[in-house]
Amino acid sequence: MLQQLFAPVIDLVYPPCCPTCGEGIAQHGALCQDCWSELVIPGEPQCASCQRPFGNEQVPEGAICAPCLADPPRHAGIHAATLYTDGARSLVLAFKHGHRIALAGLLARLMLARLPVLEGDWLVVPVPLHRRRLWQRGFNQSALLGREIVRVRRHGLLVDGLLRLRATPPLGELGRRERAKVMKGAIVANPRRAGQIAGAQVLLVDDVMTSGATTNACVDALLKAGAAKVRIACFSRVLDEAL
Numbered sequence: 001m002l003q004q005l006f007a008p009v010i011d012l013v014y015p016p017c018c019p020t021c022g023e024g025i026a027q028h029g030a031l032c033q034d035c036w037s038e039l040v041i042p043g044e045p046q047c048a049s050c051q052r053p054f055g056n057e058q059v060p061e062g063a064i065c066a067p068c069l070a071d072p073p074r075h076a077g078i079h080a081a082t083l084y085t086d087g088a089r090s091l092v093l094a095f096k097h098g099h100r101i102a103l104a105g106l107l108a109r110l111m112l113a114r115l116p117v118l119e120g121d122w123l124v125v126p127v128p129l130h131r132r133r134l135w136q137r138g139f140n141q142s143a144l145l146g147r148e149i150v151r152v153r154r155h156g157l158l159v160d161g162l163l164r165l166r167a168t169p170p171l172g173e174l175g176r177r178e179r180a181k182v183m184k185g186a187i188v189a190n191p192r193r194a195g196q197i198a199g200a201q202v203l204l205v206d207d208v209m210t211s212g213a214t215t216n217a218c219v220d221a222l223l224k225a226g227a228a229k230v231r232i233a234c235f236s237r238v239l240d241e242a243l
């Protein structure tokens with residue numbers, strides 16, 4: 001309300017521009033036409049287990065992708081707003097490096113568009129940052145997205161449901177086994193939140209889901225703490241065929 005009232009003043013001081021490329025646009029909190037068109041929304045058909053898009057393949061209803069068949073996931077589904085293309089990457093970088101207030105809402109809206117209505121009580125838990133990283137950046141980007149999501153969906157929010165005990169090196173260079181090894185014991189459920197996690201349906205929120213090693217560690221920690229099931233919502237998902 002107040003924001004609308006002052007919108008003309010704000011626009012005069014900071015003319016709305018695309019947070020990714022800087023192009024002038026009509027309204028704050030949006031993207032320019034070009035940057036929109038660079039986002040790729042994962043399409044159907046998709047894996048019934050992890051929602052990985054099959055592309056143009058002809059697959060029967062309820063088909064499961066090869067990675068899920070090889071290693072059945074412990075999560076109850078992955079809902080990604082976008083695939084991790086250059087466009088999504090620029091947007092995430094802009095979000096982490098300054099435009100967080102405008103972009104948290106936009107990114108969360110895109111995530112909500114892909115997130116089915118979840119029946120019953122759900123608890124939103126962000127992927128945790130190590131406290132040193134949190135201190136450097138000043139905010140946990142996944143927690144900001146989680147906060148925007150609960151504004152719309154009215155789920156519970158538990159920003160400190162998970163703790164990252166160890167800072168972990170970038171996982172990009174590592175193979176699947178090594179990544180799992182590095183993540184082992186790095187993330188645990190917060191013992192002070194045990195009562196809330198036990199028996200809860202949890203929506204784990206991540207900004208970019210890369211190899212799945214981090215989210216798997218989170219899912220394991222939540223299930224170990226007694227969560228009934230864990231779904232994952234992320235803004236962008238790297239399809240790991242190449243990994």
Ligand SMILES: [Zn+2]
Nearest residue numbers: 018021032035
């Ligand atoms: Zn743009």
Ligand SMILES: [Zn+2]
Nearest residue numbers: 047050065068
């Ligand atoms: Zn799958």
